[in-house]
Amino acid sequence: MAESRALRRPLPRPRAAVRLVCLPHAGGSPSLYQAWAQLLPPEVELIVACPPGRLHRIDDRWPASIADMAADFATELAPWLDRPWVAFGHSMGALVGHELVxxxxxxxxxxxxxxxxxxxxxxxxxxxxxxxxxTDDDLCAELAGLGGIDPELLELPEMREMVLPVIRGDYELLAGYQPRRGDLLSCPVSAFVGVEDAEVSREGAARWSEWTSAPSEVVEFAGGHFYLSEQPERVIGELLDRLPTVGVSRAFV
Incomplete structure (x- = not known):
């Protein structure tokens, strides 16, 4: 199967037993998960979503909504659903993942x-x-507070010119997001959260239970909103423990 513009495989593993589809945060790109490809065992193939407005998709059509973005990803993903798979979305990516499912x-x-x-x-x-x-200054202060981007980079005019329009576009999608209460996921949900995340509480993460007909859980990590960048090995270990394929476990990490 050929690569698509929206979905990339950093390390193709055509014989993998399970596929891990990862979706980035607001303003984020596939680089958030780039290092995961080398940390995952051979049984797991990483597929990373690239939303419009960044990298090779800088001139692609901007989605009208989060559901619209997810629908585009679903169309691109369909040929890859020939074996078990899981979805991992960080921050805004979790909402895109919800709509994708x-x-x-x-x-x-x-x-x-x-x-x-x-x-x-x-x-x-x-x-x-x-x-x-x-304002640009207020938005940069917001981003610096969340982490995930070097505050010094946000002081560079050329960096602001490149990243702020994409981040504003994603935040506009978030502002207009209206999930449908009656639609439940049929798969389990694992809510991963940093214990020092000022944006997301354990209680807020636990309420994913209201959005699935299957079991749900909360798994806590040290760190803030970008806890996963600080401890990728532990995050992947917890993820592997929950994969559906026999033999895929944290022992590979």
Whole structure:
């Protein structure tokens, strides 16, 4: 199967037993997960989503909504659903992952064995603070507070010119996000959260249980909103423990 513009395999493993589909945060790119390819065992193939507006998709059509973005990913993903898979979304990526699973369900395609919702409270709990209309300085201060990007880079005019329009576009999608209460996921949900994350509480993460007909859980990690960048080995270990394929475990990490 050929690569798509929206989905990339950093390290192709055509004989892998399970596929891990990862979705980045607001303003994020596939680079968030690039190092994971080398940390995962041979049985797991990493597929990373690249939303419009970044890297090779800088000129692609901007989605009208988070559900629209997820629908595009679902269409691209369909040929890859020939074996067990799981979805991992960080922050905004968790909401995109939620809509992706719903879309896959409606299309009658194989659903994932699990959704990993990282650093994201249950869908209706997010409160819009108007980040998409903040001044450049205020938005940069917001991003610096979350972590995940070097604050010194945000002082560079050329960096601001490159990243802020994408981040504003993603925050605008978040501001307009209206999840449908009656639509439940049919797969389990593991909510991963940093204990020092000022954006997401354990209680907010636990309420993912309201959005699935399957079991759910909360797994806590040391660190803040970008806890996964600080301890990728432990994150992957916890993830591997929950994969559906026999023999895939943290012993590989």
């Amino acid at each position: 719903l879309r896959v369900q409606r299309m009658g395609l194989p659903v994932p064995a699990r959704l990993f919702a990282s650093a994201c409270a249950a869908p209706t709990l997010r409160r819009d603070r108007g980040q998409h209309v903040m």
